[in-house]
Amino acid sequence: MISARLRKTYPARPDSASFSLDLEFQATAGVTVLFGPSGSGKTLTLDLIAGFVRPDDGRILLDDDILFDQTARVNLAPQARNCGYVFQNYALFPHMTLRQNLEFAAERRPRLERHRRVNEMLEKFRLVDAAGRRPHEVSGGQRQRCCIARALIGAPKLLLFDEPAQGLDAPLRAEFYEVLRQVRADFKTPTLLVTHSLDECFELGEEMMVVREGRLVQSGTPAAILEQPANVDVARLLGIFNLLPAEIRALDPGRNTSKVQMGEYELDGPYLPGHLKGDRVTVCVRPESLQALERNGKPGANQIPAQLERTVQKPQGMRLEFAGGIAVDLSRNDYDRVRDTKDWVIEFPRESLRVL
Amino acid sequence: MQIDWFPLWLSLRVAFISTAMALVAGLWLAYILANREFRGKEVLDAAITLPLVLPPTVLGYYLLVLLAGNSPLGKLWENIFGSPLVFTWKAAVLAALLHALPLLVKSARAALESVDRSLERAARNLGASEWRLFWRVTLPLAHRSILAAVALAFARSLGDFGVTLMVAGNIPGRTQTVAVAIYDAYEAGNTMVARTLVLVISAVALLILTLANRLSPAKT
Numbered sequence: 001m002i003s004a005r006l007r008k009t010y011p012a013r014p015d016s017a018s019f020s021l022d023l024e025f026q027a028t029a030g031v032t033v034l035f036g037p038s039g040s041g042k043t044l045t046l047d048l049i050a051g052f053v054r055p056d057d058g059r060i061l062l063d064d065d066i067l068f069d070q071t072a073r074v075n076l077a078p079q080a081r082n083c084g085y086v087f088q089n090y091a092l093f094p095h096m097t098l099r100q101n102l103e104f105a106a107e108r109r110p111r112l113e114r115h116r117r118v119n120e121m122l123e124k125f126r127l128v129d130a131a132g133r134r135p136h137e138v139s140g141g142q143r144q145r146c147c148i149a150r151a152l153i154g155a156p157k158l159l160l161f162d163e164p165a166q167g168l169d170a171p172l173r174a175e176f177y178e179v180l181r182q183v184r185a186d187f188k189t190p191t192l193l194v195t196h197s198l199d200e201c202f203e204l205g206e207e208m209m210v211v212r213e214g215r216l217v218q219s220g221t222p223a224a225i226l227e228q229p230a231n232v233d234v235a236r237l238l239g240i241f242n243l244l245p246a247e248i249r250a251l252d253p254g255r256n257t258s259k260v261q262m263g264e265y266e267l268d269g270p271y272l273p274g275h276l277k278g279d280r281v282t283v284c285v286r287p288e289s290l291q292a293l294e295r296n297g298k299p300g301a302n303q304i305p306a307q308l309e310r311t312v313q314k315p316q317g318m319r320l321e322f323a324g325g326i327a328v329d330l331s332r333n334d335y336d337r338v339r340d341t342k343d344w345v346i347e348f349p350r351e352s353l354r355v356l
Numbered sequence: 357m358q359i360d361w362f363p364l365w366l367s368l369r370v371a372f373i374s375t376a377m378a379l380v381a382g383l384w385l386a387y388i389l390a391n392r393e394f395r396g397k398e399v400l401d402a403a404i405t406l407p408l409v410l411p412p413t414v415l416g417y418y419l420l421v422l423l424a425g426n427s428p429l430g431k432l433w434e435n436i437f438g439s440p441l442v443f444t445w446k447a448a449v450l451a452a453l454l455h456a457l458p459l460l461v462k463s464a465r466a467a468l469e470s471v472d473r474s475l476e477r478a479a480r481n482l483g484a485s486e487w488r489l490f491w492r493v494t495l496p497l498a499h500r501s502i503l504a505a506v507a508l509a510f511a512r513s514l515g516d517f518g519v520t521l522m523v524a525g526n527i528p529g530r531t532q533t534v535a536v537a538i539y540d541a542y543e544a545g546n547t548m549v550a551r552t553l554v555l556v557i558s559a560v561a562l563l564i565l566t567l568a569n570r571l572s573p574a575k576t
Binding site for chain 1: 475478479481482488492493497
């Protein structure tokens, strides 16, 4: 288990604004994903844990080992931290073969054991045929597997991945996900993985930490965070919600109902705990939860009229973008049924209505 | 025409020894400048570069003050080796070193800094000591640029004139290097000797610079 309290400040420079990181978290077994936009401090967090950058203050505990403690003046060198690091660009030594890369990582082991361990990893990661070649002579997938094997060969207590699937094409990304699932099953090493891809959070993460401007803004399982983002900022970061300004007009906990005014229309929703009548809120609803229908006279309950601005093809169907920044995702079949519609209404199903 | 080839051999010997010394000291200094942050780093860098911009007479003067028989360093040398340092071929080595070192430090620092930092981080993360990291990762990746710097430093050492003249003098058969010998021959009216030595030293320098160009990593 890793437990970290990290503080690091970079003052403003002529070419960059000041940046301050202040994070406190714990991560147990499994894959914990650090999710956030570029420049939010995700990679810096990994660098602080790996010992490449010294925190200004804080404490890093890995199981029973203190890696860093400002108060006790403990600051282990990167060499002594026992964290495997998979770099964004893999950082394989270009002048060494894949086997030599693994041998370099195993050099502190006795010679016979080193030889056995290197061969074992080459086999496990399907690198035997490429072992004698240098990184630039092998495929992207082999480079990637070699980098993970190299990070694991020293039996680290923690694995750190810095945007490992960044820039990979779809087949390579799928291969990487498969390798990582295998690593998780075989090695059971706690893993911190940095990404700004929401797909990756769901594909790989058991736990997820949302980081914004150097602060932890929400943590939990990816499904729980998607179900209820902590605030508008998190919802905006996740990037998959319609976020619409509204006002709460009625709340009835007994009947589990609420009324929310959006523009000139009133929508019915479930009871909204933690809010008061008159609160100005943001309605947060996913595009696939909405329905786009042909208008027949006066809009019905939970329907608002809308002007279609454009349609966008998506891999799973069609996205309809309406005036006012409302997006609705439809399957191709559903879209085919309404494609000739001129006059639209958007229906907000009662149960999908959430506010932040 | 009788040509004394001693100055050429002496120059080659002086250049070889001073380059070897510059390589050892220069790599260490370059490593420090490329990897460490400390107070006075910029001053150290400027001090190392100084011989490239100061007139040879100033450098010669400094060396004479530092190493003359009545200076502490000069006395120390004499106590250890039994004879003074100035006006010997060893002083010519020091004079050449003064020019070779900054060239080597500047080029080696740039070469070391050009190595991808993530590779060095990866090596540290895999448990490599700074020593092993330097010999197994940084140096192999920077070796072509460093060898090119060595060739440049050697070529520069070969041609030193002013500082050598001031601290090693012009004693034929003992401290007369090829650059000094050319000047001497020209002054004495031995133009054939001067011309021959000029052509030979130019050819050697051309050869070394071609080698340096070949060793420099190809630009992409």
